[in-house]
Amino acid sequence: MAIAHEGRGSLEPAISPSAGQLDIGTVAVDPASPTGPAEQVRSQLTALIQSGVLPANAKLPTVRQLAGDLRLAAGTVAKAYKELESAGLVRTGRAAGTRVNPGRGLAEPALAEAQVFARAARTAGLSLEQAQGLLAVGWDRTAN
Known part of the structure; x- marks a missing residue:
């Protein structure tokens, strides 16, 4: 997954259409928000999954990669991913990484x-x- 930056504290996972992959949108963390960074990441990824921008079986960046791109602690991103997994939106496997579960998009x-x-x-x-x-x-x- 290629990552292109869009300013400090945000990322745009730009996935090349020529490689048969999809542009999944923008995830940004606002340090001035009263909502914590883990919740911001979780809610934005939830929206991307439920809207279908992140389709079934799409692979999310690794915790370390996303944390580095957003300039967050790895534990912060890990917390967001754990909450997504608890909600049944994603699954995590050692070799497969973190992937979107099927059937999680909105109607x-x-x-x-x-x-x-x-x-x-x-x-x-x-x-x-x-x-x-x-x-x-x-x-x-x-x-x-």
Whole structure:
């Protein structure tokens, strides 16, 4: 897996399409966030898996590789991977590394609707945090 950096504290695992591999998006750690780095990594990888950007059996970077790329302690990334494994999103094997478990993506209609919402939120000039807050309100209103 090739890694191309996109500023301090983030990485873009750019996997060459010519090698039959897929670009999996961007994982970034915000040191100013009240959310800890392990949780930031875990939640972003969860989103990449559930959205299908990371397909079944995709191989994640090693703990050391991801920690180095994000400038984090290896234990921080190991914690994120362990939580992903506990949630059943990934599996870890010595020789095979850490891979995405099959059947962990969201239903395609939910992803399509999420993308529509994201476009509308961006068009309205909302930040990610504001869009997430708006989604939380909508979520609560549909519970009734």
